[in-house]
Amino acid sequence: MAYASDESMFEYLNVVSKMFDSEAEGYEFYNKYALEKGFSVRKSYVEWDGSNKYIILRKIVCSRQGFREEKHMKRKMEDRKRRPRSLTRVGCNAKLVITRQEETGRWFVKDFIDEHSHPLAPRDLSCLLRSHRRISDEQKADIADMEKCGIRKYRIMDILCFQYSGFDKVGCIKRDIYNFCHANKQETISAGDANTVIMHMMARRERDVDFFFKYLVDEHGHLKGLFWADSQSRLDYEAFGDVIVFDSTYRTNKYNLPFVPFVGLNHHRSTVIFGCGIISHETSQAYEWMLRTFSDCMAQKHPISVITDGDLAMQRAIRVVWPDSNHRLCIWHIQQNIVRHLHDDDVKEEFRSFIYDTSFIEEHEIKWIQFLQRNKVTSEESWLHQMYQMRKLWCAPYLEGRCFLGLSSNQRSESLNSVLHTHLEGKMSLFEMLEHYERCLASRRINEALQDVEALQSVPFTEENASPLEKHAATVFTPSVFKMVLWSIDAVSKCQIREILDGSEDSTYVVSKQERMDKKFGVRIEEQGGLLH
Known part of the structure; x- marks a missing residue:
């Protein structure tokens, strides 16, 4: 017992004899001392000099010093909005008071009490007390990078525990990570959400001279x-910009602004992103501005074809800005509207036949008139009549021979939206949504690079007795496109020529599928410069 008293006295003398070069150094000393002993500290009373420029005295106390204010203790439960927090202050008297010498500017210990009125934490738990938790600059950079990559905050804590070989060596807890991420976000967008996005775009242009934004x-x-x-x-x-697919049905930001990605197909028939836009209102003027801006970005190269949803403002904008581009409506959206607007199963099936019916236009028009008369469609406000008015944008005969790369819907855009929706929250700011979009874009490009490597290092398998056309196609096309070539070769092999109609400049082959000999198709061939078209 006497040895313990001697040790305590030696420790006391060691503390009170300390000198510090600054107030911060004194605080750090007492905080490290508290870590070893098992308690947390906080800054308390302070005194300033006569000019109020310099601190001359600082009291640092145990975090359990004092008591909760009496007004909070006496409030009735029915007057509280939530259950009161657990009591942490128990009137502990432990403290360190340091004061500044005017002559030297150094700090010395004026008072030191090391008696606590509460149990002290063991060493393996004291690191979790408030004053001992701190996120280092290196950790802050790692946490910010991990959050940008879409890693959830509780996963970030798991990663840090693994990196530092235990929670007790990380230096912070999950709550600190949440607080840091929130503070970092507020600091990032403190200049205003839209301004932050614009500044980010300017920074991107400094790193990438061909980066375009408007x-x-x-x-x-x-x-x-x-x-x-x-x-x-x-x-x-x-x-790959021959065909563009886009829609504005995607809204995932706290302002509910339409988010419009422009996408297409690459040489692997995978989704490729050409650009992205945000507009405040879905008006034809807004869409015209976006399409003109897109054209300015792409050196006025207009797409051959465009696939969109049924938005009328978008249709008007396409007619104005890209008058020579083929435009078709998304079949998937039409199918959804069939279910929504038509309730008779027979009418539904007959209407769906117009989507895929490849008969001649004259025959197709007769079918339409008969359909409208049979179902007594007279009101121009009815959905059926509106779809009839737009039939040239979705019925097969009017789109025959036009370049759509085998696409009939904007599901490419929808699938991108689905990817974007992962880990995306409706309360996201524009800047957060932009960061998430860039992560998705990077992921798409990694996948394309992997497909490029596969296509470069391998050739699709062909049978020994395969045709020369098939064997040549295997060497010049990517695996995904080669599959389409195989499908076309197989489809041609199942057709029979019924008749050949020779004209002055071209020839028309009338063919039928073997399983549907009653249905005829016309294939027109024109020779130009020794090539068949």
């Missing part, structure tokens, strides 16, 4: 439209 604001400075595309997206459009 924005539109109203007279009050509010963001009305935004479009951006990086250098790779612009190169992708130059190579």
